[in-house]
Each structure stands twice: as structure tokens, then as C-alpha cells.
Amino acid sequence: MDVRRLLRRVYAISWLSWMELSNWTKPIIFLLYTLVRPISSILIYAYIYLAFLLIAGETNIESAFYLLTGGAFFNIIESGVYGVVWVIHDEREHYETLRFTYISYPSLYGYLVSRGLPHYLIGVLPTVAVLLIGLPLVGYPMENLSPNLLILLINFILCVLWCSSLSALISSLTLFSS
Known part of the structure; x- marks a missing residue:
């Protein structure tokens, strides 16, 4: 398959998913709105602590x-799983x-992953914000952080x-259920 055509298709589907997710607002407004939930979750984590x-x-x-990093990195998983699973429900019910979609796109898995990519990227922003x-809110010294970016990238891809x-x-289970 032509890689350029595949990337164009993934970009178009991801763009549509982004616009649908942001309700056709300006990207900066949507990104600011996306930060409200994780910042409030920081307060919840602080109260738990x-x-x-x-x-x-x-x-x-x-x-x-560990409490904060676990909650922060869960944003990526939560956003990604939600983004891919909810596509079937949205396109069927709403x-x-x-x-x-089922008959037009050559691969349903490729379509689902393409629709989920913006959700994964949106999950990264709250992770960084948290x-x-x-x-610093809980008093952890930032100079102790020394992340291995290669391992972090490999873990993100995995x-x-x-x-x-x-x-x-x-x-696929929800696709064939009524």
C-alpha cells in the first residue's frame, strides 16, 4: 500500500476526530478546557495525600x-481507550x-486507531500538566527527576x-451487539 496515501487517510480521520471531539472550537480554547479536569484532579490527589x-x-x-505519576499517566490510557471504544457507539447511536464507515474504510482496526490518535495526544497534555x-505542590524536588526519554517514548508507543x-x-464486541 502507498504510505503517503495511508498517512493522508490517517490524518484526515484523526482531524475529523479532533474536530468532533473539540466540538469544532478553536484548538487553544479546547486545550485550555482539557486542562481543567486534570488540574482539579491534582487537588483530589493532594487531599488523598x-x-x-x-x-x-x-x-x-x-x-x-507515585500517586501523582500514576494518576498522571493514567490520563493517556483513559483518553486512548475511551477514544477508540466510544467511536462505535457515537457513530451508531448519535x-x-x-x-x-464499516463498508467504506478498508480496515476497521485502522479506522478505530486513527480515530483514537487525537485522544492519545489529548491525554499527553493533562499528563504533563499534572x-x-x-x-511541586506535594514538595517533590524537581531536580530528582531524570527521565530516560527513549524509554518513555518506547513505553508510550507500547x-x-x-x-x-x-x-x-x-x-468489536460492541459492534455486533444491539
Whole structure:
């Protein structure tokens, strides 16, 4: 298959998904709106951390670090799985275009992953925001961070592949259900 044609197709489907997801608003407004939920989740994590402090009676910066990073990186998984799985429901129930999509695109899996890509990218923004705001909020020293960017990139790619495969499985179950 022609790679240029495939990339054009993925771009067009991802762009449509982005516009549908953002409700056709300007990108900067949608990105600011996307940051509201993770910033409020930082406050929830901070209250959970304070509850642990009250129960334990001592501060543990490492547990706050794991609590925040776990919650931050879950944004990527949550957004990606939601984005791929919800496509079938949206196109069947809201837009009534599922039958046209099913017969027009050569690969349903490729279509689902292309529709999910903007969701994965939108999941990265809250992850970065939670880490940049939340870690100083709980008192974790930022100079202790030394991420290996290659391993982080490989893990992100594996996350997208794994979550897309799981989401395609769930989507296939909902595709043939009534």
C-alpha cells in the first residue's frame, strides 16, 4: 500500500476526530478546557495525600510521587481507550453513520486507531500538566527527576499499541451487539 496515501487517510480521520471531539472550537480554547479536569484532579490527589499524612503521621514524598505519576499517566490510557471504544457507539447511536464507515474504510482496526490518535495526544497534555503542577505542590524536588526519554517514548508507543488492541477488542464486541 502507498504510505503517503495511508498517512493522508490517517490524518484526515484523526482531524475529523479532533474536530468532533473539540466540538469544532478553536484548538487553544479546547486545550485550555482539557486542562481543567486534570488540574482539579491534582487537588483530589493532594487531599488523598493529606489524608495519608494524617493517618500515617509522617510525610513520605515518594508515595506522593507515585500517586501523582500514576494518576498522571493514567490520563493517556483513559483518553486512548475511551477514544477508540466510544467511536462505535457515537457513530451508531448519535450520527447513524456506522454502516457507511464499516463498508467504506478498508480496515476497521485502522479506522478505530486513527480515530483514537487525537485522544492519545489529548491525554499527553493533562499528563504533563499534572506532573508540572502536582509534583511541586506535594514538595517533590524537581531536580530528582531524570527521565530516560527513549524509554518513555518506547513505553508510550507500547501503551498506544496495547490500549488500541484492547479497545479494538472491546469495540468489536460492541459492534455486533444491539
